[in-house]
Amino acid sequence: MNFQLSEDQEALQQGVRSFCEGRVPFGQLAELERTQGFDPTLWGGLAEMGVFNLRVAERDEGVGLGSADAVLVFQELGRRLVPGPLIWSHLAAGLIKGAATGEVVVGGLDLMGAATAPVLVEHLESLAALLVLRPQGAYRVALEELNAEAVAVALDPLTPMHYVEMLPEGELIVGAEGARRLRLEGGALASAQLLGIAEATLELALDYAKTREQFGRAIGSFQAIKHMLADMFVRQESARAAVYAAGATLDDPEVGDVERAVSAAKINAGDAAMKNARSCIQIHGGMGYTWEVPAHYYLKRTWVLESVFGTVEEHSDRMGMIVEGGL
Amino acid sequence: MDLRYSESEEKFRAELRAWLEVEVPAHGEPSPWGEGDWSARRDYDTRWQRKLYDAGYAGLNWPREYGGRDASLGEQLVYYEEIARAKAPYIGTCFVGMLHGGPTLIAEGTPEQKARHLPYILRGEQIWCQGFSEPGAGSDLASLSTRAVRDGDHYVVNGHKIWCSFAQIADYAELLVRTDPDAPKHRGISWLILPMGTPGIEIRPLRTLAGEGEFSEVFLENVRVPVENRVGEENDGWRVTNVTLRFERGTAFASEMYQLQKFLAELVRLAKRVTRGDGSAWDDVALRREVGRLAAELDALWAMVKLSVCQSSTTGVPGVGASAVKLYYSELNQRVSELAMRVLGRGVLSQVDVAGMPSRAVLGRALNSLSITIAAGTSQIQRNIISERILGLPREAR
Numbered sequence: 001m002n003f004q005l006s007e008d009q010e011a012l013q014q015g016v017r018s019f020c021e022g023r024v025p026f027g028q029l030a031e032l033e034r035t036q037g038f039d040p041t042l043w044g045g046l047a048e049m050g051v052f053n054l055r056v057a058e059r060d061e062g063v064g065l066g067s068a069d070a071v072l073v074f075q076e077l078g079r080r081l082v083p084g085p086l087i088w089s090h091l092a093a094g095l096i097k098g099a100a101t102g103e104v105v106v107g108g109l110d111l112m113g114a115a116t117a118p119v120l121v122e123h124l125e126s127l128a129a130l131l132v133l134r135p136q137g138a139y140r141v142a143l144e145e146l147n148a149e150a151v152a153v154a155l156d157p158l159t160p161m162h163y164v165e166m167l168p169e170g171e172l173i174v175g176a177e178g179a180r181r182l183r184l185e186g187g188a189l190a191s192a193q194l195l196g197i198a199e200a201t202l203e204l205a206l207d208y209a210k211t212r213e214q215f216g217r218a219i220g221s222f223q224a225i226k227h228m229l230a231d232m233f234v235r236q237e238s239a240r241a242a243v244y245a246a247g248a249t250l251d252d253p254e255v256g257d258v259e260r261a262v263s264a265a266k267i268n269a270g271d272a273a274m275k276n277a278r279s280c281i282q283i284h285g286g287m288g289y290t291w292e293v294p295a296h297y298y299l300k301r302t303w304v305l306e307s308v309f310g311t312v313e314e315h316s317d318r319m320g321m322i323v324e325g326g327l
Numbered sequence: 328m329d330l331r332y333s334e335s336e337e338k339f340r341a342e343l344r345a346w347l348e349v350e351v352p353a354h355g356e357p358s359p360w361g362e363g364d365w366s367a368r369r370d371y372d373t374r375w376q377r378k379l380y381d382a383g384y385a386g387l388n389w390p391r392e393y394g395g396r397d398a399s400l401g402e403q404l405v406y407y408e409e410i411a412r413a414k415a416p417y418i419g420t421c422f423v424g425m426l427h428g429g430p431t432l433i434a435e436g437t438p439e440q441k442a443r444h445l446p447y448i449l450r451g452e453q454i455w456c457q458g459f460s461e462p463g464a465g466s467d468l469a470s471l472s473t474r475a476v477r478d479g480d481h482y483v484v485n486g487h488k489i490w491c492s493f494a495q496i497a498d499y500a501e502l503l504v505r506t507d508p509d510a511p512k513h514r515g516i517s518w519l520i521l522p523m524g525t526p527g528i529e530i531r532p533l534r535t536l537a538g539e540g541e542f543s544e545v546f547l548e549n550v551r552v553p554v555e556n557r558v559g560e561e562n563d564g565w566r567v568t569n570v571t572l573r574f575e576r577g578t579a580f581a582s583e584m585y586q587l588q589k590f591l592a593e594l595v596r597l598a599k600r601v602t603r604g605d606g607s608a609w610d611d612v613a614l615r616r617e618v619g620r621l622a623a624e625l626d627a628l629w630a631m632v633k634l635s636v637c638q639s640s641t642t643g644v645p646g647v648g649a650s651a652v653k654l655y656y657s658e659l660n661q662r663v664s665e666l667a668m669r670v671l672g673r674g675v676l677s678q679v680d681v682a683g684m685p686s687r688a689v690l691g692r693a694l695n696s697l698s699i700t701i702a703a704g705t706s707q708i709q710r711n712i713i714s715e716r717i718l719g720l721p722r723e724a725r
Contacts, residue, residue, distance in 0.1 A: 001329060001637070002328075004328070004634070004637045004638060009328060068328045206720075210720065217721075220714075220720040220721060221721035223707075223710075223711070226714035227711075229718055230654075230711075230713040233713050233714075233718060234655050234713070237648070237651050237655075238624065238627040240634075241633070241634050242626060242630055244634070245626070245627075245633075248328050248330045249330065252330065252331055256330065263619075263623060264626040264630075267624075316619035316620040317612075317619055319619030319620065320615035320619030321619070323591060323592055323595055324609075
């Protein structure tokens with residue numbers, strides 16, 4: 001056993017990190033807001049880097065990597081608030097032609113969980129295809145059949161929403177078992193993005209705590225602040241362990257229970273992102289309540305990711321059943 | 328990022344499991360904890376330690392040259408999982424020798440000190456206790472004032488130690504003393520091996536809130552300790568101590584962490600037996616959700632241990648990340664224990680089993696869990712360590 005990142009994995013993560021830092025700096029967020037969180041050039045760059053065809057086999061012109069690698073990539077996307085229907089296009093890479101290369105932007109809806117209403121489609125205006133997960137299977141819904149109404153102001157300024165009152169059934173493209181698997185993969189990737197958010201908000205709060213002075217000293221020298229930051233670190237590390245374990249388990253189901261691993265990842269990463277984003281705002285004081293400090297983008301994105309592929313509550317209920325089932 | 332145990336690790340697991348299946352039931356139950364039972368307790372623990380030794384499982388992470396197994400990290404994790412699964416006897420009174428004193432001697436002891444102690448600790452023939460904390464030196468351990476004055480080839484020690492687990496049955500203590508009262512507090516401390524039979528030692532048991540006599544106060548009056556019993560250089564004891572503390576915060580609780588997962592499952596079994604209204608406590612959706620949530624956190628904790636153990640393999644000693652593991656584990660343990668108390672309902676008001684409910688075991692665990700956010704560095708000290716050594720924030724006064 002070696003649970004540490006391999007050299008290749010470290011290089012992969014570093015590569016995605018530099019790309020994201022270069023292409024989506026905080027200064028770019030206002031511009032991305034103007035384009036509704038979608039930038040075709042950025043999308044092309046992500047495709048070129050292998051974000052969508054990462055797990056497609058090499059013989060099918062993919063990168064040929066696994067879920068353990070994918071979670072590292074999505075962790076970095078989460079860390080830099082990279083917008084767009086990233087997970088759906090990644091999941092669709094082997095299912096919908098053109099998704100793997102980024103030419104066809106695929107969005108999606110997860111209707112398999114407990115809390116899926118109202119039906120809100122993310123990034124609808126940028127989409128060329130829509131994938132819908134239902135307990136019976138994965139469906140492709142034709143966009144022209146969709147009667148959707150734009151939400152005037154979305155919570156996350158980089159994730160526009162459309163409300164759909166009547167969703168057409170669409171065409172079944174994957175069976176129930178496949179849909180279940182897609183949802184688990186999506187859950188691991190959303191958890192990875194949430195981990196990235198937990199890391200980024202700690203980093204932001206830490207930088208601020210080291211430089212902001214009150215009462216003649218850095219606020220990071222007060223135990224009240226230090227201990228908040230220490231708790232943020234513990235949440236980040238427990239989320240990291242759970243997310244990496246989910247990736248490794250998806251690749252090698254013999255090392256554990258895939259469903260359990262994904263639930264544990266979504267619960268721990270969801271909790272870490274939510275609490276760290278909130279602490280980040282709190283540590284910034286009044287500035288944390290402004291639009292200017294990027295902390296709010298992270299909290300809002302957390303709500304977007306919390307609501308897909310199973311909420312913390314849904315996964316907790318499932319974990320309860322798993323523990324009971326293991327008696 | 329590979330969670331798969333190798334073939335040889337799985338072979339090790341199969342052998343260990345088969346051995347435990349025979350030996351654990353044969354070893355029987357420990358005598359109940361409490362005052363007066365300490366020699367029985369010692370006998371129970373040391374007989375188990377001897378069995379581990381004879382079977383080649385003692386000192387799993389000790390180097391081979393000192394009689395250990397020098398096991399791979401995978402084997403160590405397998406070991407922690409299997410002894411928790413088999414409900415093997417707790418390391419108990421052998422804790423300090425096996426996990427503190429022994430590893431410190433391995434790292435810092437002279438060849439003579441190693442020969443005089445390591446084989447005996449490993450075979451369960453030497454019990455050690457800790458003489459670190461003092462009434463005036465708890466979290467601020469380096470402010471300790473127990474004095475050691477050189478007199479020829481001896482130190483003459485005077486002072487008062489507290490929270491010494493198992494002192495009443497220990498053969499040796501790892502003793503921290505002040506050898507230079509004029510130096511800055513971290514630079515005037517030495518680490519001594521104290522034979523507990525030396526004249527001038529008085530042991531007074533302390534009763535814990537759980538009603539147990541695990542801890543003692545130790546009073547030292549003109550106790551003569553040979554200079555050859557000093558580990559490390561004179562006044563270099565703080566550095567030596569930190570070697571020990573890092574071990575304590577590393578994998579010392581690994582098996583208990585894994586065991587907590589098993590306890591959560593027992594809690595579900597218990598909830599199904601507890602009547603609430605027309606059904607059982609397990610019908611409560613909020614309880615199920617809380618159990619699920621704790622299970623997820625325990626899974627994350629165990630994954631954190633795996634990550635931390637794998638990382639420590641590169642450095643040789645557990646890193647500061649071990650503080651995060653200790654902090655998370657001890658607080659999680661309290662949450663799980665409190666939930667179990669809630670499940671018991673009014674059964675929690677009895678410290679002995681009542682109406683067929685396992686009050687004794689649940690209460691024993693829950694009351695004991697209150698100590699783990701205090702022992703081995705309080706949760707607040709862990710947060711200081713994390714924020715200063717990992718996050719680089721300004722240091723507290725020292």
